[in-house]
Amino acid sequence: MSTHLAFDALADEVRRSILQVIAERGECSAGEIADSVDRVGRTTVSSHLRVLRTAGVVTERRAGRHRYYSLDPEGPARAALEFLQGLLQSSLRELKSDAEAAVPGGSEPRREAG
Amino acid sequence: MGSVVLVADETVAARRDVVYGLFGAGHGAGWLFAADCDVLAVGSVVSLQLPLGGPQGAVDMLGRVTALVPPRQIVITLDQPWRGQLRVGLERIGPESTRVRVRAEVDERGVEWLLRRRGWPARQPADDDGDYRIGLLTSKSGPGAVFAVACENLALMAADELNADGGLHGRRVRLLAADDATDPATGATEARWLLRAGCRVVLASVTSATFAAVQRAIGDSGVPLVHTVLNEGGGGPGHVFRWGERPADQLAVAAIPLMRASGARHWFLVGDDYSWSHGAHHAARQVLAQAHGTIAGERFVPLGTKDFEPVIETIARSGADLVLSTLVGADEVAFERQCLAMNLRARCRTLSLVLDESTRERIGDAAAAGLWTAFGYFQQLPTAENRAFLARYHDAFGPWAPPVSTLSESTYSAVHLYGAAARQAREDDLGQVTAALQRLRTVVPRGSVQLAGPHQIRQQLHLAEASAGGFRLLEFAR
Numbered sequence: 001m002s003t004h005l006a007f008d009a010l011a012d013e014v015r016r017s018i019l020q021v022i023a024e025r026g027e028c029s030a031g032e033i034a035d036s037v038d039r040v041g042r043t044t045v046s047s048h049l050r051v052l053r054t055a056g057v058v059t060e061r062r063a064g065r066h067r068y069y070s071l072d073p074e075g076p077a078r079a080a081l082e083f084l085q086g087l088l089q090s091s092l093r094e095l096k097s098d099a100e101a102a103v104p105g106g107s108e109p110r111r112e113a114g
Numbered sequence: 115m116g117s118v119v120l121v122a123d124e125t126v127a128a129r130r131d132v133v134y135g136l137f138g139a140g141h142g143a144g145w146l147f148a149a150d151c152d153v154l155a156v157g158s159v160v161s162l163q164l165p166l167g168g169p170q171g172a173v174d175m176l177g178r179v180t181a182l183v184p185p186r187q188i189v190i191t192l193d194q195p196w197r198g199q200l201r202v203g204l205e206r207i208g209p210e211s212t213r214v215r216v217r218a219e220v221d222e223r224g225v226e227w228l229l230r231r232r233g234w235p236a237r238q239p240a241d242d243d244g245d246y247r248i249g250l251l252t253s254k255s256g257p258g259a260v261f262a263v264a265c266e267n268l269a270l271m272a273a274d275e276l277n278a279d280g281g282l283h284g285r286r287v288r289l290l291a292a293d294d295a296t297d298p299a300t301g302a303t304e305a306r307w308l309l310r311a312g313c314r315v316v317l318a319s320v321t322s323a324t325f326a327a328v329q330r331a332i333g334d335s336g337v338p339l340v341h342t343v344l345n346e347g348g349g350g351p352g353h354v355f356r357w358g359e360r361p362a363d364q365l366a367v368a369a370i371p372l373m374r375a376s377g378a379r380h381w382f383l384v385g386d387d388y389s390w391s392h393g394a395h396h397a398a399r400q401v402l403a404q405a406h407g408t409i410a411g412e413r414f415v416p417l418g419t420k421d422f423e424p425v426i427e428t429i430a431r432s433g434a435d436l437v438l439s440t441l442v443g444a445d446e447v448a449f450e451r452q453c454l455a456m457n458l459r460a461r462c463r464t465l466s467l468v469l470d471e472s473t474r475e476r477i478g479d480a481a482a483a484g485l486w487t488a489f490g491y492f493q494q495l496p497t498a499e500n501r502a503f504l505a506r507y508h509d510a511f512g513p514w515a516p517p518v519s520t521l522s523e524s525t526y527s528a529v530h531l532y533g534a535a536a537r538q539a540r541e542d543d544l545g546q547v548t549a550a551l552q553r554l555r556t557v558v559p560r561g562s563v564q565l566a567g568p569h570q571i572r573q574q575l576h577l578a579e580a581s582a583g584g585f586r587l588l589e590f591a592r
Contacts, residue, residue, distance in 0.1 A: 067494065085121075
């Protein structure tokens with residue numbers, strides 16, 4: 001699962017409402033979710049659920065003709081930690097460019113006399 | 115899940131001592147999340163900025179240096195927004211080459227915080243675990259993170275103590291903590307979550323602005339809601355409690371002695387632009403008038419202000435010789451440091467109403483020296499109860515745990531006061547719990563306290579002056 005996908009999945013307000021419904025009720029069907037989220041129809045909810053599943057945020061269970069959705073207990077935590085790891089790494093990259101710039105004469109462009 | 119350790123490393127083309135020397139030197143924004151500290155020494159406070167993005171931008175990480183091996187290792191123990199170590203190792207791999215490795219520890223509460231901050235819905239705890247849930251709303255981020263630093267630690271300690279004493283109604287007490295990000299709307303959302311998660315009480319160690327939003331959001335639920343920390347007061351139904359010091363009482367203890375000690379009487383009032391400071395300044399006008407003080411000027415700034423230069427220039431021009439600061443958290447830290455830098459101290463003495471231990475140490479010894487304040491609790495209280503309390507705190511959270519303050523002690527005491535009230539009531543009778551909470555009388559680390567109705571707690575206040583490493587209690591000084 002990609003961290004990017006997981007956080008992109010959260011960028012949408014409807015998807016956040018869907019997640020809130022699933023978080024509050026535990027496992028629920030697409031129909032139950034559509035009934036609880038205002039403003040959008042069943043088809044839209046289904047396509048948002050597909051995005052959330054691809055991003056590794058929710059898991060799907062099939063029982064006969066019905067599909068049930070729940071939060072992936074591992075997915076979000078893993079995404080959060082990968083995100084934080086990325087911040088650590090980019091902070092060190094900035095340190096590298098700062099420290100190398102601070103070295104006397106190090107990366108200073110040499111000036112021609114005159 | 116316990117905690118996990120994240121590792122990142124990078125090879126830098128520079129001498130190891132040069133790289134080490136950049137730490138906290140305010141050199142650009144590069145060195146590990148723009149680390150900022152006055153002195154690189156064991157025990158020094160450090161702040162870092164975690165660039166989380168989103169509407170609130172970077173989040174301050176607050177911690178302190180807890181081990182140093184120059185020029186090989188720096189260990190920072192974080193207190194906010196989660197607890198854990200940040201270990202930086204510098205390995206020399208050549209005369210002009212250094213490998214920097216960072217190991218960051220993140221515990222379960224840290225992951226949970228990160229998910230909430232990124233907009234993830236909070237997971238509900240299982241309904242049937244039989245735990246007795248107590249909700250704590252506090253500030254792990256935003257300007258209030260400075261004064262709220264030990265609140266969650268101390269609420270956890272109190273919950274453990276209730277459990278060691280049999281729990282409540284035979285159930286294990288479990289603390290659910292949420293972060294208001296020093297933002298009223300976030301606080302209201304999180305308080306609703308605490309109620310949905312089955313909390314029997316919500317303790318709010320937050321600003322008055324957040325408390326007002328929380329009261330609007332969940333105030334009609336009948337579940338006891340307690341503003342644990344100092345506040346300006348205000349109305350509300352009988353199950354909405356506002357404990358903590360009141361500005362009029364703080365001023366009654368501090369204003370006349372400061373005027374007498376300094377021979378000054380022209381006050382400039384500076385505060386954050388929300389209900390706390392407005393309420394405190396209203397109280398100040400009455401107390402100061404009775405004491406024959408005059409008001410030379412007044413300013414309110416938005417909560418979260420970082421640049422106080424214009425305000426300090428206004429104070430300097432006003433002819434004031436006394437400053438009353440009602441600024442809170444990171445704002446108070448920035449203001450006092452800039453007052454020292456701009457030499458305002460040469461003409462004004464300062465009384466600060468939210469100068470707790472954590473705020474004082476982040477202002478730093480130099481800029482805090484000589485500031486006055488008055489609270490019901492200081493770490494220096496020379497009582498057996500307080501010594502035993504601090505010993506338990508350091509046993510539980512280690513020698514480098516953030517200092518206890520009146521704000522975190524009151525959070526600890528609120529858990530115990532609630533526990534005592536719950537034990538006097540039938541398990542699900544909110545009315546009985548509420549009634550007990552209006553008339554408890556007990557001894558807590560600050561001393562004897564007596565609850566009198568929903569909006570009053572009787573306690574003794576102490577006058578203190580900030581000094582190197584802490585406070586000097588003036589009533590105990592010669």
